[in-house]
Amino acid sequence: MLGKKIYAIIIPLFFLFIQCSFLNKYSLASNETESKETWDIGEANGEKKQTFSKKKSEIHYERFFEEKKHWCGTMVINCSDFRFAKATQKFINEKLGYKGDYDYFSIPGSIRNMLNKQTRKLVMDTFGISVHLHHVKRVVIIAHEDCIGYGGEAFSSHEEEYKKITKDLKKARKLMRFRFREMEVYLFYGKIIDSDGERKIEYEQIL
C-alpha cells in the first residue's frame, strides 16, 4: 500500500522538478537574450536617464501637492557607513537616475537585519510601510565590503567576504519577493578599488 503511495508522490514531484528547472532555464534564457540587447540599449538608456536627470536637476516640489498619479518608484536599502555615503548618493541620483523618486532606508548592515530572525519582523514591517504607503515597485539593495554589520574585518579574505555577502543578498532577494510579490529587486555590492592612483567605489550588480 505504502509503496504505491510513494510512487504517487514521487512521480508528480519528478514532473514538478522538471517544470521548475524548465521555468528557471526559460527565464534565464530570456534574460540572456534580452541582456545582450539591453547592454546596447543600456547606454542609450543611460543617456536618456542623464538628460532626464539634467532636466530634473531641481526637484519640483509642487508635484507632491498635486493629485497622486505616480507615487514613489523605488525603495533603496543601504548600509549606514559614512565611507560609502556620498558615493552611494551619487550612484542613486545620477547613475541610476532615481533622484527625488526613492524612499531611502539606511540601516547598519543593510540586509543583515532582514536575515537575522530576531529583527526580521521589525525590518520587514518597516519595508511594508514604504510598499503600502508609497506603492513602491522596485527595490535596490546595496551592500558593501568591510561592513560593521558583519563585524568589520571578520572575514579571512576578500573572496570569502564577497561570497558570503552575495549569498546573503540573494537570500534577501528571495525573502523580499516572497513577502512583496511582483517586486523588482536589484542587488549591488560596493567595494573600494584603486585605479590609476585614484580611489574609486565600484558597484557591481549581483544577478
Place this chain on the structure above:
Amino acid sequence: MKYFSKIVCIFCLMTTVIYPGCSKKELPLFKDSKAVIPIDKEVERSDCDTLVFTCIDYRFAFANQEFLNEKLGLNGNYDHISVPGSILNLVNPATQDIVFSKVTGFINFHLIKRVVIIGHRDCGGYGGSSAFGSKVAELVYLSTDLKKARQILIEKYPTLEVDLYLETLTREGVHFDKVK
C-alpha cells in the same frame, strides 16, 4: 495520512508558483554589471563624528542630503540611519533595545560626538498629518517626540551633542526648523 495528498498538492503548488517567482533574476542595468564612482579627495576623511537619523520619505530624501552635505557642511562624513518615522523606534519602548544595539556599535566604533535628528511633518510612520487632527497638535507631538529622543540619547551617552530639526514640505521646497 487522511490529508497527506492535500498537503502534497499544496506543496506542489507552492513549488511551481512561488519558487520560480522568488528566484527570478533581474536584467543587468549597466554594461559588465559594474558602475564606478570616483571618491572626491578633498572631502574624503578617515573618521566620522556625526550620526544622523532621518525618515525614509521620498519627498524629503534629496533635501536631506543637500541639507546635511551643504548646509551643515558634513559632505558625506556622517553615519546615516534612515527608518520610517526617524526616531519613532527609538522613542517606542518595545523597539528601543534593538535600535540601541545598532546605535551603540556606531558610537563606539566611529567615536560619534554629535547626533542630528531630522523629523518631518505628514510622516507615514506616525500615520500622516490626518492622525493628529490639527497642524498645531502635530507640531507639538512631533517636537515632544524629538525632545524625548534627545533625552533618551543623552541619558545613555551624556557627552553627546544632539541637534534636532523638523522639516516642512512646501511648494517651493523643504524648510528646516531647528527645535530647541
